[in-house]
Amino acid sequence: MLYIPIVSSFIISFRKYSLLSSSNPFVGLKNYIKVIQDPSMAAALKNTFYYVFFTISGATTIALALALMMDRLKFLENFYRTIYLIPLMISMVAISQLWLFIYDYITGPLNYFLGLLGIAKQPWLTSTKLAMPAVIIMSIWTLIGKSMIIFVAGLKNIPEEYYEIAKIDGANAFQILKDVTLPLLKPITLVVIVVSTIDAFQVFTQIYVMTEGGPMHSTTVIVYEIYQKAFLYFRMGEASALAYILFTIVFILSLLQLRVLRTKY
């Protein structure tokens, strides 16, 4: 009766961790203070919040809008779903390299198309002002699909009767959207937002490939700094402090997620 759980527990213990908040010798809170003082780490904190806010709001809104339209029209639904999922399946490195090319100042197609519209070429990834927005746009492009399929699944779960009753009551399309569809989607929307936010805080690959922390730390993010500090500079203590901060953020968000799920039922 007991040996199976023991086997499972043994394997599970691979996942237990011990977190070092300070290096040897014991230095107290010095590492945490360094996180705020060190320009690159402080920038990482700021940039990550900035990134998360815009990427999530952008991706979720667009995903929701697309899902609503797809639910309405039903036409080509599978095709759209597949298309939007592709960036989530394939190599993030390849996607980042692709966008590195797209954003290229001289040879990139984006600047070319802007030129056709009469807009000046922009130094996307080399400008401190534009680099982060460029990464955000690319991330939104990548992430739309993930939220979208969940919204589609949620929309499918709304029983037809609700719509019929609303129509009988004389509601037009906007009112149906506002008073029936959206309120019923609220729990799913919250879950989607929290889960995507947790993921977004851990962004790394596109930063590593496209900007390496960006011109003058303008695109460095938490995980990138952890990577740099721990494995390029071997400052394990500082990296761990930063990692612990990330853990705290994610932990709080996860608790939020649990709270949201509980109220759903």
Place this chain on the structure above:
Amino acid sequence: MRIKLRIVSLIRKKRWGLLMHILLLAGAATMMVPFIWMVSTAFKPTIGIIGEFSLIPKNPTWDNFRKALEVMPLALFYFNTLLVTLVKVGTSLFFCALAGFAFAKLRFPFKEGIFIAILVTMMVPFQARLVPLYMMMHRFNLIDTKTSLIIPHLMSTFGVFLMRQSIEAIPNELIDAAKIDGYSLFGIFWHIVLPLSGTVLATLAIFTFVWSWRDFLWPLIMISSKKNMVIELGLAFFGQEFIDLYGPMMAGGVLAIIPILVFFLILRRQFVRGMTLSGLKGV
């Protein structure tokens, strides 16, 4: 008058419908165009790339692919990635199902507590364990080995959670009947629980497969020698050789993408199901 109103509202509906169709198609185009550019650029000769902005290359050539393959041992990368991923999927399925079975159907002291402890682990981001894990690997002399890629991911808490939820749904009568028939505990697991969990196992398999295939940070930290690299890592590493040489870079990317893309297109339905479930983690 009434007929007029009817026609007007019909046209209005059609107009909105048309607008939505256009938006949806525009969205799909936005998703596809970058990939088209990628393939197109992969076939453009390096000399011509500057200044050539046509969608269809004027002088298509296989040169870039040749260059990319000269520099990147792609087959080796694929082999490594496949090996590591398949092992991870195999162990994941087995151990998560085992643990899920234990938590769903068996009784043992502190069951609830242990399960909650495991769930809590789900809330810890991988990066928080990065440094200690690295040190552990170092102590076991596993730096720069494929084994080090596998070990931290032998199973996943999400998998355990998923399996427990689904195994819970198996009627207890079946298990009791099996016990009466003389099956051992493991026998029950192997002959009854596993076959009944087909769908969930498939979903978990796909989820784990994609996750492992795309993993970048951990291989980046662990592996430094070419012979042990996985695709994501290899692509990034050698991509740096092609900075500003977008032709070969895109060619490499195309070669890296195609197999998984084909895989995805064939198993579309399972992927969608897997992604929906994983996105609804915990629902």
